[in-house]
Amino acid sequence: MLNVALAKGRLADSCADIFIRCGIRAQILKEETRKLVLETPDKKFRFFFVKPADVPTYVEYGIADVGVAGKDTLLEAGADLYEMLDLGFEKCKLCVAGAPEMRAMLKKPRLRVATKYVETAKKLYYSRGEDVEIIPLHGSIELAPLTGLSDVIFDIVQSGGTLRANGLEVLEEVFDISARLVANKVRLKTKAEEILPLIAEMKKYVGEGR
């Protein structure tokens, strides 16, 4: 049986569609339930519903053999995993955003950056040799520059609607994000006969993504 870690919500729904098209009896994923562990009727797959940020952890420890997580989550977790497939959905960008007049001030010393992607932001600015103050937040990141908590934000942008509504705009696009299929480094080899056919099958249905 293959153990699959999924983030509950939109991501799980998109995954369920792909799984069903791949011939997996994953209709159970579409049902309204409060259960955290679901098995397909043929007992070939077991799904765990976890918080998005916990998908890399379940897969790295080998509790789940494979999982689906956004690239932003993977960047932030820095877990030791195999990234097997770009699933091409849940596309967005990790961006630096702020008020339009900040565009000229991005290189100012000790720039204050509010983000929930603390590790990724640290790595980014460290690699550029820029000295910034990272301000960790958990939500409503756009509020930070409006209230003067930060100069800019580093966050995922999908449509840009929230930014526009608050008078902010994208100042720099840094990373392209989409959902990725990840695998535990040991299980890919020791459960190859289960994992590889799944990947091959899924590849057929993510044509335009990659």
Next chain:
Amino acid sequence: MAYFKLPAGVRDVLPEECMALEGAEEVLRLKFRGEGFLPVRTAGLEYYDTFAGIRSAVEQSQMFKMTDRDGKLIVLRPDMTLAAARIAATKLGSERAKLYYFSNIYDFSAGGNSEREVAQAGVEIFGEEGAASDACAVAFAAECLKAVGVEDFIIDIGHVGFYKGLLEGSGLSEEAAEEIRGYINAKDAVNTEIALKAHGASAKAQAAILALPSLFGGAQVLSEAEKLTDNPLALSSLSHLKKVYAQLKERGAEKYVSFDLGTVKSLAYYSGMVFTGLAAGAGAPVLSGGRYDGLCAQFGKNLAAVGFAIGLSRALGAVKKGGKAQC
């Protein structure tokens, strides 16, 4: 009373587990001695410069550092292979040596899925080169895992020479090659492609390097890989692995073996074949090894070398869970 507790990442081993560990050590000691290996205990403290001065796989951030009385920087032993290589090159005065050890190594940066104090059992063979010696090391690694009771496992084999060969004439800088090596190790085809394009690798190298993440499986991947390149180093690496596989077949050990040319361990340390022991009951490797022919020369004596180390706690964890690991 807070100081009766332990720092993060280390633990006490209590009698029940300690008995199991000692049992495994006894089994392995007999095996090592039976194959003619001799024991060493290396110093627990070493100079920082030993590991920082030579091209080694140990990162600064991985070492526990202290200042000695004379102001020199010393570290808690971060790696056994380097210590054994230092001994073989500077103290044994022989062209051949087979050493084994049971030692803890210390990793400052570890945490989460890995511990900062790791009990290792390992062997190093100095002064032997060629496919026969490599096959011998892999077959012995499989025997050792079986001996401690790990049943469902494979030894996954790669070769750093294949990636090195693809880099030749690719136009990639050492820095870019190192960045891309990280992506390949994560089988991250997306970033591999982006980085190859950004660093302006030649079209031929791009196609071959992009194939690396998917070059794993049975011995047939070696033939698949041959079609990707005409670089002499890459091709000789593949033919070497074919020879190793043929030797393993003769020993009846091929059923424990798979190949992954996308496992590119540190180029600064390993020189040829590399291998990793993967057990069904453990989420992380239980054994790691490879050939490191250039390392002893950096300690002043040129000795060919191959070896491996077993992570004892992880291996025993895989034994315990062996029965229900596939749940």
